[in-house]
Amino acid sequence: MESNNSQSLVEIRKKLKQLLVTSLSLEGVKPEDIKDDEILFGEGLGLDSLDAVEIVVLLQRNFGLEVKDMSQGKKIFYSVDTLVNYIYENQKK
Amino acid sequence: MGFWFFRVCLKLFGLSGAYGLLYFVCVHYLLFDKKAVTNALAYIKRRFPGCGWFKSQVKVYRLFVSQGKQLIDRFAIISGTAKFDIELKGYERLSALLADKNKGFVLLTAHVGNWQVALTTLKNMHKPVYLVMRPEDNAAVRESLNIDAQDDFIRVISPEGYLGGVVEAMNVLREGSIVSIMGDRKYGFEGIDISFLKDRAYFPFGAFSIAASSNCPVVVLLSAKLPGRKYIVDVSHVLFPGYEGTKDKREQLRKYVQEFAGVLDKYVEEYPYQCFLFHDVWRAA
Numbered sequence: 001m002e003s004n005n006s007q008s009l010v011e012i013r014k015k016l017k018q019l020l021v022t023s024l025s026l027e028g029v030k031p032e033d034i035k036d037d038e039i040l041f042g043e044g045l046g047l048d049s050l051d052a053v054e055i056v057v058l059l060q061r062n063f064g065l066e067v068k069d070m071s072q073g074k075k076i077f078y079s080v081d082t083l084v085n086y087i088y089e090n091q092k093k
Numbered sequence: 094m095g096f097w098f099f100r101v102c103l104k105l106f107g108l109s110g111a112y113g114l115l116y117f118v119c120v121h122y123l124l125f126d127k128k129a130v131t132n133a134l135a136y137i138k139r140r141f142p143g144c145g146w147f148k149s150q151v152k153v154y155r156l157f158v159s160q161g162k163q164l165i166d167r168f169a170i171i172s173g174t175a176k177f178d179i180e181l182k183g184y185e186r187l188s189a190l191l192a193d194k195n196k197g198f199v200l201l202t203a204h205v206g207n208w209q210v211a212l213t214t215l216k217n218m219h220k221p222v223y224l225v226m227r228p229e230d231n232a233a234v235r236e237s238l239n240i241d242a243q244d245d246f247i248r249v250i251s252p253e254g255y256l257g258g259v260v261e262a263m264n265v266l267r268e269g270s271i272v273s274i275m276g277d278r279k280y281g282f283e284g285i286d287i288s289f290l291k292d293r294a295y296f297p298f299g300a301f302s303i304a305a306s307s308n309c310p311v312v313v314l315l316s317a318k319l320p321g322r323k324y325i326v327d328v329s330h331v332l333f334p335g336y337e338g339t340k341d342k343r344e345q346l347r348k349y350v351q352e353f354a355g356v357l358d359k360y361v362e363e364y365p366y367q368c369f370l371f372h373d374v375w376r377a378a
Contacts, residue, residue: 025339041256049283049299050343052256053306056263066264073255 119157135373139290183329197266211316274300305334
């Protein structure tokens with residue numbers, strides 16, 4: 001059971017990195033170049049508010065998720081890992 | 094200018110009396126509020142190029158008086174002190190958009206005319222309007238829009254929230270609500286350079302990126318004071334932002350921002366003393 005969960009987490013991480021590169025048109029960046037703990041906005045990947053809009057769409061279209069509670073927004077959108085965990089935890093529900 | 098002043102004048106002297114006092118009050122602002130004059134001049138010198146110092150000052154004064162009158166009108170309308178005719182232009186297009194219960198739209202406003210009156214006029218839309226507005230502007234705008242008395246018709250999203258409030262804006266658009274954003278000043282959003290009044294200006298593109306990604310239209314909301322006790326509210330300009338392929342999205346949004354600036358160009362050509370930007374949008378910041 002533990003193994004299945006970990007597998008899913010790995011799959012989500014891989015899919016998310018691919019989506020980030022394609023949806024945000026990250027030039028010269030390959031999915032494998034993105035670290036798991038890469039910070040999304042400001043430093044790290046250096047995304048901006050335009051990219052934030054795209055991530056919201058990406059979450060909805062590919063994972064059927066909406067971030068309703070914006071008090072959690074900063075925590076969820078902090079890094080690749082935090083976003084992956086959010087997707088993982090909310091997909092299970 | 095303090096809101097209390099207009100409210101008191103209106104109560105004591107009525108609409109015409111309050112207008113009369115305004116001419117003296119605006120002289121004070123012209124002489125002593127250097128910041129307001131400088132900010133107004135950024136617009137005046139582009140709208141009236143070649144104007145000398147004296148003529149420019151006169152035009153700034155006219156702009157102050159014009160804004161003061163519209164502030165007074167706003168309170169007169171809210172308090173019921175005076176009646177105004179409000180003509181709505183383009184409601185058919187808006188009505189068609191409102192018919193779609195599952196889809197919202199972005200209502201793009203600007204610092205021209207009496208946008209608060211225009212917004213209040215639309216309360217019959219039967220859809221909540223979420224104003225993207227800074228917390229420090231909350232009190233003044235709440236008061237001028239009489240938000241608390243509008244039965245929750247107008248709600249607020251802060252652009253200073255995480256990621257500029259874009260996630261909240263997209264959520265409510267998906268629920269079929271309306272998101273109202275200022276299109277001529279950046280506030281929490283990023284800007285892009287376009288041409289406004291034949292000079293390079295910087296307008297925000299956040300409204301268009303939210304609309305493009307949410308697959309929602311952008312309705313431009315303009316209003317202007319006409320002679321007599323009359324206003325016109327114009328919602329006839331509807332834009333449909335979208336992306337083509339994977340080309341630079343920021344660049345793709347530029348044409349929509351420019352189209353909006355073009356609408357404003359025409360507006361200020363017709364109503365030169367109803368542009369209340371009071372901000373140098375031509376300066377990169």
